[in-house]
Amino acid sequence: MPLVAFDYRFRVTLPAAAPAAYRWCVDYRPDDWERxxxxxxxxxxxxxxxxxxxxxxxxxxxxxxxxxxxVRLRPRDLAWxxxxxxxxxxxxxxxxxxxxxxxHRSVLEFTGLQIERAARAPSAAxxxxxxxxxxxxxxxxxxxxxxxxMAKDLGRRPRRRAK
Numbered sequence: 001m002p003l004v005a006f007d008y009r010f011r012v013t014l015p016a017a018a019p020a021a022y023r024w025c026v027d028y029r030p031d032d033w034e035r036x037x038x039x040x041x042x043x044x045x046x047x048x049x050x051x052x053x054x055x056x057x058x059x060x061x062x063x064x065x066x067x068x069x070x071v072r073l074r075p076r077d078l079a080w081x082x083x084x085x086x087x088x089x090x091x092x093x094x095x096x097x098x099x100x101x102x103x104h105r106s107v108l109e110f111t112g113l114q115i116e117r118a119a120r121a122p123s124a125a126x127x128x129x130x131x132x133x134x135x136x137x138x139x140x141x142x143x144x145x146x147x148x149x150m151a152k153d154l155g156r157r158p159r160r161r162a163k
Contacts, residue, residue: 001117006127008135012108012142015151018100021108022078024150025096028071033058035149036141050075054082084115091115108142 014021033040033056040058047053052071057064067087073080078098084090097109114134122130 002121003115004118004122004127005115006131007113008131009111010135010139014106014108016154017103018078018098018106020154021106022098026073026080037145089116
């Protein structure tokens with residue numbers, strides 16, 4: 001099975017000032033999967049200051065999936081990286097950055113490199129469709145679950161998107 005790689009990115013408005021949003025985002029906990037609307041377990045191990053190992057086991061339609069992720073925190077930049085070191089998306093890497101947008105708002109800027117196995121090498125159009133699908137899934141997870149959880153935890157209301 002060949003490996004395929006694609007980039008994708010999105011931005012999400014967060015209901016907190018940038019420093020508070022950053023602290024909330026990198027405060028990894030065993031119940032994180034529940035907050036994301038999924039059934040799963042998370043083990044959090046601090047390997048060194050600013051370096052965290054996450055071991056996630058999540059239930060999917062196809063059964064349980066376990067992923068290990070190496071997270072490197074960059075608090076001065078309000079950023080962090082998440083690199084998959086075990087699991088079905090091995091070597092995928094994601095960059096998260098929090099951008100200030102006033103006293104009570106910020107923006108999460110996400111850039112992802114997804115690496116996954118494919119039954120056969122996809123066409124450029126199929127790869128672009130897959131990138132859009134993964135982007136939509138991840139952005140929806142943030143908008144529907146994590147922004148709301150952040151708002152609840154930090155006592156703020158999420159901003160409604162204009163239609």
